[in-house]
Amino acid sequence: MAATNSAMEEELQRLSACAVVACLCRERDDVEPEAVKRMLCSKLGVLDNDIKVTRHRPEDFLIVFEHQHHRNAALELQRPQVGNIVIHILPWRILPYSNLIQLRHHVRICLERIPAHAWNESIVKRAIARACDIDYVEARSKRRDDTRALCLWAWTYDPSDIPKVSWLTLTGSSATVHEGVAPPRGRSGLTFKVLVHLDTVEPPPDEYDNSTPRKIDWHYSVVDGERAPRERHDPQSDARRDRRRDDDDDDGRGRRSDKRNGWGARMFRSLSRALDKSREQECSESRHSRRYDASSSTGGWRRQAAAAFPPRAS
Structure with missing residues (x-):
């Protein structure tokens, strides 16, 4: 989206006053702009430097006159022909090329x-x-x-x-180029x-x-x-709190208290940790999936x- 400036406004006024468009009444692509120009110069008495004809779309030609009275005279021509092809001349307007918003x-x-x-x-x-x-x-x-x-x-x-x-x-x-070195491309x-x-x-x-x-x-x-990242002061997960409670049972030297050091207790804790780890991984994957869905x-x-x-x- 772009705003118009003063130069664009001036050109809009000029084209609205001095320009026309021309359509061929038959589908032909061998009609040259110069041929249309010669025809208009002959019928209207326009000097060669006072008219410009270019190929155009969606019409066939855009014709810009230097003087407004030549544009008005072109609109009054009755079925002008280039060779044996009739052309239809219409005033140039900006609205047919746009949609109002x-x-x-x-x-x-x-x-x-x-x-x-x-x-x-x-x-x-x-x-x-x-x-x-x-x-x-x-x-x-x-x-x-x-x-x-x-x-x-x-x-x-x-x-x-x-x-x-x-x-x-x-x-x-700008780019710095050293002597004897080719300038960089792009x-x-x-x-x-x-x-x-x-x-x-x-x-x-x-x-x-x-x-x-x-x-x-x-x-x-x-x-x-998207979801904002978890703040640092958010409460920790239950799994991490459980692990920290296990650590609190440590006697401070890296060993558990005697009441939990039996062979059966150690085996039970080992199996429980493996199960907790598997569940935690599943929960982490589930949270990751939900986060992806939310972000998308x-x-x-x-x-x-x-x-x-x-x-x-x-």
Whole structure:
């Protein structure tokens, strides 16, 4: 997604006023733009430098006049012909080439892991431009008061289209070449995995002109919708507590108390530990499976996160 600039707006106005498109009434690919140009110069009295004809799609030709009155005269021609082929001339318009889209959801986005030297609006656009049109970057992020995440507001058609992960590649602008050494072929760069956190969604107003913002929970270093890693102060598993209780029975010198050192007791404890170890391994595999399923879920608002590796250039 890209915003228009003043140069694009000026060119839009120029083409709307001075350009037409031409369609051949028969399917032929041997009609050259020069032939169309000669026909129009002859019928309209246009100087050679005041008209440009190029092949075009989905129509056959794009014709741009230097002066608007020549464009208007071309539209009034009745069934002009190139050789024995009739062409149909229509005004150039931008709408037939596009679909109207309304960006009505206002969203707050926090971008994590953009390198500090690249905190600017141009880089932000590259990270989220596929689904958003930037409204503004927050002042705190411009001042770099908190560099954990770059925060901004944007407009989007559907918050679910916002990616959870964006791959940002910064290439070098220059290369050092030593005397007598051939310059390196291609370019090199650094790729960063940017986490795109959807923080707040302000939906479009309802029929009563009301809009209720929705705050979305997210965590640093965790892709939206995935489970956060277990904190260090979380309670230990029952299996580990049981093993520590066994260790508490030790007399402090690496030996168990006499009351548990009988041959039968040692055999029973050995079999019990083997069974506990097998059960613990099964539980660990089960937890790993559930964690994988959770990390691959859509996470509510948005679709599946990007792959674990950056896409290859096509």
